[in-house]
Amino acid sequence: MTAMHKGLWLRDVAIDLAGVRLIALDAEVAPGAVLTVMGPSGSGKSTLLAFIGGFLDPVFTARGEARVDGVDLTALPAEERRAGILFQDPLLFPHLSVAANVAFAIPRHEKGRSRRRAIAEAALGEVGLADFAARDPATLSGGQKARVALMRTLVSHPRLLLLDEPFSKLDATLRGHMRSLVFDRARAAGLPVVLVTHDKADAEAAGGACVRIGDDA
Amino acid sequence: MEEALRHGPLSARPPPAAAMRWTRLAPGLTLAVLVAPLAFGLAFTALPAFGYLPALGGHVVSLRYFAAFFTMPGIVRSIALALGIGLATGGISFLLVVLFVAGWAGTPAFARLQRGLSPLLAVPHAAAAFGLAFLVAPSGFLMRLASPWLTGLTRPPDWLIVHDPLGITMTVGMIVKEAPFLFLVSLAALPQLKLVETRRLAASLGYGRIAGFAYLLAPALYGQIRLAVFAVIAYSASVVDVAAILGPTLPAPLPVRLLSWMNEANLSMRFVASAGALVQFALVLAALALWLAGERLVGGGSALLRACGVRFRRDRWLRFLSFGLVVLCAAAVFTGLALLALWSLAGLWQFPDALPQVFWLKTWQRQLSEIAAPFATTLVTALVATAIALALTVACLAREDETGRTGGRRALLLVYLPLLVPQISFVFGLQVLSLLTGIDASLAGLVFVHLIFVLPYVFLSLSDPWRAFDPRYAVVASGLGLSRGAIFRRVRLPMLARAVLTAAAVGFAVSVAQYLPTVLIGAGRLTTITTEAVALASGGNARVIGVYAFLQAILPFLGFAIASLVPALLFRNRRALRT
């Protein structure tokens, strides 16, 4: 195992709160693969995502590394980590149109308003939302919002995907659809995924390794 | 630990970046703005109060000015008036608000009235007081409406209503303004109470609506609005402008007399006035102490009733009474404002005519060039003070996000401090300070003294929506590669635009309404619409009072209109930001 190999490598990660160990983890996630972290609510499983993404509240102490394709994310400020995150709420920016929400995420090196707009519209087209570009996000259905949130994350060219119970608020049929959409997309883009959930079905659909934490808490 | 977990592991901020470190200064600077003028002001009020102010010939520390103070004619009565008016305003406003909220919160009528009461907060005290005087005076609008067909009167009756010796009219004038304030503060606290569930539970156990609220929710609500009630008591006991317009005259409540002594050519009266300003401070403390004693009494009484299982099931009449009184408050203020507008356009308008015989624009035309300077001062002072207050508040709240710590109750008390210490007790000292340093009345000084009172309101108004902002938006944005500054500019500010503009409108309204600090620090050279309006109160020309008081009332309204129109236009296609 070398430091330069592909995918996400969580090395000796340990997160404590007030001297109590919440998480201790050493894991690898290959590009396109999913690591599922399961645990009851309040077990602190989301702290792992906060640690990788770079927004862990200072009351927690954490050590260890999170390397993606050899780059140590923990050495970078959050905005340079390019950790795409999806929450159970789509969190579309309410002051921007649907297309502007997606365009907001496109990296700076894509120059020109019309080019960025074209990228955003193409991304929306891929999930069947081409006609919704100019809409107010508040007028979309739950499933539509979830798809926009996914595409917003993907066009930002993330290094990896962090999923914080992203399917738990969707109804049963939508949930299955969104699961396969997200995992297919991640696999197609070769993104390592960390999924935090308390839903066994999520873990089964993800198909990768599964870590359980806080069962005794 | 559990709390931290419930709170979630997210902080809205990426690790500190050098660019935003200046926010570290914000809490200290804000604290300085709130507390330092108070400390210095009180100190420089205390020095002359104890006879020491060499610049004005006071070299010996003594209690003689306190002695002189207590020999002023009618002084006990002046003190009692201030105390009584403060407690009566606080108590009745509080009772009214609690009864109204208990009886009506969660109903459609409540929602409708809520929209009607919010603008009341924008009406400056002086304008509301003038309006009320034009309404209820023996020669006022109500009497005109009823005369002569009902009363048979062609001349106003010789009744002492405005300036009544017990200050009843003045108390009413304060209540119509302070009850809406407490009401809006309560509204902010309501979402934290399980209102509907508790009401159903209480009803299922056979309790009347008001009793259920009083037993189960009122203690929690009171805990949330307690400081605001204190502020109402302190303010009402120390108010000058409303007292000058509606209050007793022979003698006047203490604050009014202090201000007039400050202006006497006999310099020793300034020392007496300073001693009186400290008495005023003690008076407010005494009022609050009495209130605290009352708290226990009411709490004990309520507990006793609860223990006896008194259900007070038939409370319809009380609910409707509270509803009626709240509507009456709003109606009185709005009718008063309409009367101000009417008078400003009136030619001859004799009793008992219900409407003027002649309407003309002459009064407005004649006032235009005189209004220009005070109008400009009002606008500039309010805008600059509000902008600074907003910047400090936003910086403080941003710093909260960075550290993950809010100031908690102690910080809240500090924010309320300038609203609890009587203005007259420390602004006197600031005036002495400006005399000592030879600094003349200047716009900078005026802005600074307004800031002391604008800042708390801006902070109180903005902090709740700011803290309610979902930090995950910032997390998402930073995951998309946005820097902290960009998140602030492109996500947070636009999403909080409405809250920020509303806080600005509140600050603007507070500045426009400031009377005492403007009079003392502006020293007559810098005048605002408010000081001009109150100065004209003695002039008795209702037409000119109408012009100034109407302008005074309309300015804050414009501020609130802009605060709600700008986001409405900006986000006209964004449903989530329109409510």
Add this chain to the structure above:
Amino acid sequence: MHKLFKLAVLGLSTALAIAGPARAADAPDPANWQAVLDSAKGETVYWNAWGGSQNVNDYIDWAGRQVKARYGVTIREVKVDDTANAVAKVVAEKAAGKNESGSVDLVWINGENFVDMKDKGLLMSPGWATKLPNWKYVAFKQNPTITTDFNTPTDGLESPWGNAKLVFFYDSARTDAKDLPKDTDGLLRWAKAHPGRFSYPAPPDFIGSSFLKQVLYEHIGDTSKLYKPVNDATFEQDVKPLFTYLDALKPYLWRKGADYPENYPDMKRKLADGELGIIFAFNPSEASSAIENGELPDTVRSFTFPGGTLGNTHFVAIPYNANAKAGALVVANFLISPEAQLHKQDPQYWGDPTVLAMDKLSEKERRKFADLDLGAATLPPSELGPVIPEPDASWTTRIEAAWKKRYGTAR
């Protein structure tokens, strides 16, 4: 936090220092008028004036626009509710050693406030009023109150602005002219017959104090006492008839004396509504002017006492530490120009009688004064009755204090 506060104070004081006036000119000499005009240009004159009357405020605003256009001098009216407030500012500044760049440049003044300032050395001296270019129009020979203010020589320390005489007003539509009183005793009888329809502003309002002096003059017996400073030994005795009168009047006053009108504009409003039946003011054209402005119905008429009523002159003065002395001189001079005096006497604007001598004016200007329409509510000068000169200033101060002690806290 301490450091921060120091910083804030430093910043603030710098801002204040920059904003505050910095230059202190030596007292300008009105004999060299061109030099006065030159140094006045660009100055801002803070004029402290009783702000209770809208006519007066409007007039000051008008004067401000004139001197701005002609001499580049800006007037800022500082409205005070008692002239003593302006005196207080200067007193405090002197005590604090602020001997230049004071905050008051010009003050509308007369009587006890003038005497107070003169005695305390708070006025710009030497006397300057008689050296103003427009002094040549002033009726100082015909009118002794221009040079003697409340028994004190003015010595050119204040410049006349207008004449005043106590005049009474009533609404002929509501009050029968036959019953009108001819002296203060008649007034007491009228008040008894019409309870609640008469009152006077609470002293130290100057109109209220004037009413007390009118009563005192008519009842003291030996009026010569009033033209000497108060004699402490006999004061109680001297004012006894005054307070006997007021005690007798009180039960019949508006609100039975539990409240008093604020000042004469307040009484005007109460006359319009019929709350009061007889009011008074110091300006014979007050009613005409008020009718013009819709404040009073056109049925209001005026009357005086055949035995005479108080009369005086009001002035403007410059404090010794004024910041804009040259500007203040320019304003004072403008105020006694025929044009400014004509505008002032026009009831459309104010209606305050002129201090100028008609025979010193040009034919054209004289005609303009003669052509002024004073209105039906104003008595012609021939019917204004004799003038009772103001008592020595010490009387005003003392009877105000005595009144306050007796009635200042009702019931």
